Amino acid sequence: MKEKLYKKIREMNYTQLYEFSDEIRKYIYDVVYSNNGHLASNFGVVELTLALYRVFDPYEDVVIWDTSHQAYVHKLLTDRWDEFKTLRRYNGLSGFTNIKESEADKFGAGHAGTSISAALGFALADKIKKRDRNIISIIGDGSFTCGMALESLNQLKFQKTNVKIILNSNDMAISPNVGTFSYLFSKIRMKKNYNSLKKLVKDILGDSELGQDLENMIKKMKEGFKHTVFSEPIGFFEDLGIKYIGPIDGHNIKEMELFLNYLKQYDEGPVVLHVLTKKGKGYINAENEPSKFHGVSKPIEKKGISHSKIVGNVLAYLSDENFLAFTGAMADGTGLNILKEKDPEKLIDMGITEASIVTAAAGLSLGGVLPVVDLYSTFMQRAFDSIIHDVALQNIPSLFLLDRAGLVGEDGPTHHGVFDISYLKLIPNIELITPLDGQDLANTIYTCVKKGIKKPTFIRFPKENYEKDKDYIIDNLEYTDLSWKKLKVSDSSAYVLSVGTISKNVLKATESMDINVIGVRTIKELDKKIIEEIKSKAEKIITVEEGSLSGGFGETIHSIFSNKEIYSFGIKDEFITHATREKQLELCGLNVKTLNIKIEQIINNYKRVV
Numbered sequence: 001m002k003e004k005l006y007k008k009i010r011e012m013n014y015t016q017l018y019e020f021s022d023e024i025r026k027y028i029y030d031v032v033y034s035n036n037g038h039l040a041s042n043f044g045v046v047e048l049t050l051a052l053y054r055v056f057d058p059y060e061d062v063v064i065w066d067t068s069h070q071a072y073v074h075k076l077l078t079d080r081w082d083e084f085k086t087l088r089r090y091n092g093l094s095g096f097t098n099i100k101e102s103e104a105d106k107f108g109a110g111h112a113g114t115s116i117s118a119a120l121g122f123a124l125a126d127k128i129k130k131r132d133r134n135i136i137s138i139i140g141d142g143s144f145t146c147g148m149a150l151e152s153l154n155q156l157k158f159q160k161t162n163v164k165i166i167l168n169s170n171d172m173a174i175s176p177n178v179g180t181f182s183y184l185f186s187k188i189r190m191k192k193n194y195n196s197l198k199k200l201v202k203d204i205l206g207d208s209e210l211g212q213d214l215e216n217m218i219k220k221m222k223e224g225f226k227h228t229v230f231s232e233p234i235g236f237f238e239d240l241g242i243k244y245i246g247p248i249d250g251h252n253i254k255e256m257e258l259f260l261n262y263l264k265q266y267d268e269g270p271v272v273l274h275v276l277t278k279k280g281k282g283y284i285n286a287e288n289e290p291s292k293f294h295g296v297s298k299p300i301e302k303k304g305i306s307h308s309k310i311v312g313n314v315l316a317y318l319s320d321e322n323f324l325a326f327t328g329a330m331a332d333g334t335g336l337n338i339l340k341e342k343d344p345e346k347l348i349d350m351g352i353t354e355a356s357i358v359t360a361a362a363g364l365s366l367g368g369v370l371p372v373v374d375l376y377s378t379f380m381q382r383a384f385d386s387i388i389h390d391v392a393l394q395n396i397p398s399l400f401l402l403d404r405a406g407l408v409g410e411d412g413p414t415h416h417g418v419f420d421i422s423y424l425k426l427i428p429n430i431e432l433i434t435p436l437d438g439q440d441l442a443n444t445i446y447t448c449v450k451k452g453i454k455k456p457t458f459i460r461f462p463k464e465n466y467e468k469d470k471d472y473i474i475d476n477l478e479y480t481d482l483s484w485k486k487l488k489v490s491d492s493s494a495y496v497l498s499v500g501t502i503s504k505n506v507l508k509a510t511e512s513m514d515i516n517v518i519g520v521r522t523i524k525e526l527d528k529k530i531i532e533e534i535k536s537k538a539e540k541i542i543t544v545e546e547g548s549l550s551g552g553f554g555e556t557i558h559s560i561f562s563n564k565e566i567y568s569f570g571i572k573d574e575f576i577t578h579a580t581r582e583k584q585l586e587l588c589g590l591n592v593k594t595l596n597i598k599i600e601q602i603i604n605n606y607k608r609v610v
Contacts, residue, residue: 006053006077017253021046027084028072035087036410037095040280041070041140044170044250048138048275049073051256052166055264056134058104062122066115066139066149068097068108078104088410090579096414110414111382112352113146115139116165120152123161134164134264141169142329145351156270157241164263165242165272168250170279237272246274251281304467307438308403311374311461312338313470314442314477318449319343323370323399326350326357334374334403354379358386362396370399370449377402377417377460387456388427395429397453401445405460406502406546407571407585412578418571420460421499421523422551430456432523434500436485438466440521442473443480451479462501462546463581484527488517494603495538499523499545499553502590506544509595515603520545523553531560538564542599545570546590567602569595 012020024046032039050073056063058078065071075093076084080102086092097105107118115137122135143149144167156163237244243266248259256275263273305313312335315325319339325347331337340347350357354375361371380387380402391398405417424432431453435441441461448457466473487498487507492514498506499520506517516538518530534541541564543554554568571588585591589598 004079005081006058009050009077010054014254017047017050021050024073024076027076031084031087035085035089035092037088038069038072042072043281044277044279045070045138045168046073046281047251047253048166048168048256048277049077051253051260052136052138053077054253054257055260056136061134061136062106062119063104063136064107064115064118064122064138065097065109066137066143067112068110069095070138070140071097071105074104075102078102088412088578090577090583092578094412094578095410096412108414110411111379112143113139113148115143116149116156116163117152119163119165120155120159120161123156123163124159127160135162136164136166136263138166138168141167143352145353147353147355153240153242161270162267163270164266165270166263167246167272167274168277169247169274170277241269243269243271244274245271247276248274250275250277302465304465305438305470305473306335306465307441307461307463308333308335309338309470310438310442310466310473311335311401311403311445313474314445315339315346315372315449316342317474317477318446319346321370321449322368323372323449324348324364325372325374326361328352328354328357328375328379330374330376330379333376334401336374354383355386358383358398358400359390361398362386362390362394365396365398370397370452372399372401372449374401374403376415377405377420378408378415381419381423384423387424387430391456392427392429395455398456399445399448399453400456400458402458402460404463405500406462407576407581407588408463409581409584410578413575416576417460417462418547418576420458421545421547421553424458425524425551425553425556430458430524431482433457433459433482434521434523435459435461436487436503436519436521437501438468439473439476440480441466442476443478444482446477447479460500464501482522482525482527484521484530485519486516486530487519488515490514490516492516492603493537493539494542495534495540496542496544496599497534497553497557499543499547502544502546505585505590505592505595506599508592510599513600513603515599520553523556526556534561540565540567540602542566542602543568543570544590544595546585547571549573567598569598 009017009020025043028042029039058074065074080093083093088095094101096108096110098108099105109115116139119135119137126133139149234244245259248255250256259273263271316339319342325336325339327334327336327347327349329349329352331340331347331349336347350360357373361373364371380400402417402420404415405420408415408417421432424430433444435444441459444459487503488510495516495518496506496510497518497520503519510517541557541561543557543566545553547570549568549570550573552570554570558566569589576584576587582591586594
């Protein structure tokens with residue numbers, strides 16, 4: 001086992017460090033393609049992490065990795081080399097930083113833009129506790145567009161902190177970065193004259209006596225030139241009272257060490273070191289297509305088409321309709337890249353700014369165009385206030401697509417979409433739709449876009465494949481209503497109400513049982529006709545949902561049928577660990593085998609009513 005690697009790398013020369021960089025990349029590649037995980041982002045920070053831990057101590061200092069999907073090298077250098085083989089497996093290492101996993105993981109993450117806020121909190125605590133240590137946030141230019149990052153940045157000088165920020169600029173979040181801030185950082189890559197001049201002066205003067213004599217004289221000229229060439233980023237940071245240094249080559253370990261040591265000694269307030277890296281560095285395919293190699297896994301043949309791609313293909317098919325789609329730096333992940341290829345003008349990527357996206361959608365709708373906001377369910381949580389205040393309160397027709405609703409597999413608790421039913425169900429004026437399968441999802445989107453909607457409408461769907469192909473789905477598009485579906489009809493007085501796509505597991509689990517199975521296609525509003533039937537005929541009711549039981553659909557049924565026996569299956573009051581999606585369903589009792597056993601136990605103990 002390679003223990004205390006972060007100390008051993010301090011004994012290596014630069015040749016050895018670059019050889020070790022290659023070894024790290026190979027190891028990450030092998031593990032990621034065996035287990036699945038984030039590749040390009042971690043390849044981009046290998047040299048940066050090595051240089052960082054030759055200067056700072058990951059245990060004694062506070063090092064916070066924003067989003068932390070790029071923290072694999074950090075894990076390897078902090079006593080998890082051998083354990084890294086268990087990455088993202090059940091009972092193995094998390095794919096993100098996790099404060100329960102290691103003392104070197106000072107702050108857990110999974111969502112973008114939190115690191116500067118957390119660093120501010122650590123700095124305030126250290127002032128109170130009179131602790132003296134370095135507090136470093138490593139944040140990418142994609143995460144830097146987040147409101148949280150910018151809000152906290154505004155506080156660093158005002159709160160008299162010495163927070164150190166390493167701004168890792170690689171022009172990529174998951175999809176290419178967008179917006180003015182990204183543009184400013186990208187411009188730096190094109191302005192070679194300043195760095196060329198620095199190198200020229202350094203090469204000519206070297207360590208000569210003349211060079212020493214001229215140092216003071218050229219200092220002011222150099223600073224003035226910096227402000228001329230880099231006026232936008234320097235002005236932005238230094239107007240906030242934050243010293244700006246850079247940009248520097250994020251793959252040059254020796255150069256980074258020089259600047260990181262300066263960063264370590266700097267104690268006159270907050271400081272930003274701007275580092276330029278290439279996402280996917282060292283693997284030519286990932287360098288050329290970083291979005292494609294953002295998250296990878298061992299190729300496994302999957303039948304059918306993902307729900308995300310269903311969305312993209314249906315919207316592309318409807319591209320002549322009066323709508324505009326929004327994404328938050330997730331065009332590829334949500335399938336909206338398919339729409340973009342068909343009609344680039346139909347998609348707006350606002351970056352990692354979920355709350356702003358929702359409010360912009362409200363304005364678009366009031367302007368006469370249907371907004372289609374496609375975000376992962378877990379990311380939509382960040383826009384909760386905007387949903388209430390800017391959309392629902394004003395009852396503005398807007399279509400929201402909640403990708404990866406339910407359990408998502410190896411990304412784990414930061415990415416599960418298990419709270420959307422609970423947090424949306426309590427908001428007035430909204431409609432919450434839960435299609436039963438991929439075709440139902442396609443038809444629901446088709447109906448909403450073609451016929452229009454009259455209120456804020458949310459459609460949730462899981463991270464899994466539908467067995468049909470794209471052509472079949474498009475050929476079978478049709479208008480649909482929002483009624484619940486009787487998936488299995490019986491004279492029994494036992495009813496299973498299964499929400500959305502989990503109905504597939506319920507049908508398999510109950511195929512040999514004499515029982516009614518209802519596919520619940522809406523959480524809000526409920527199907528009044530079927531509710532009335534249940535009131536008159538049901539003795540026992542079983543609810544099944546791939547979401548939180550607390551505040552979920554089952555609670556609604558309990559409140560309506562307080563005089564009946566009700567059993568609810570879903571996700572208990574806990575966070576579900578990373579594992580395969582199949583394992584997570586098993587842990588939550590939502591797999592076919594467990595549902596079969598539990599439902600059979602329930603119905604075997606009552607008198608059948610004919």
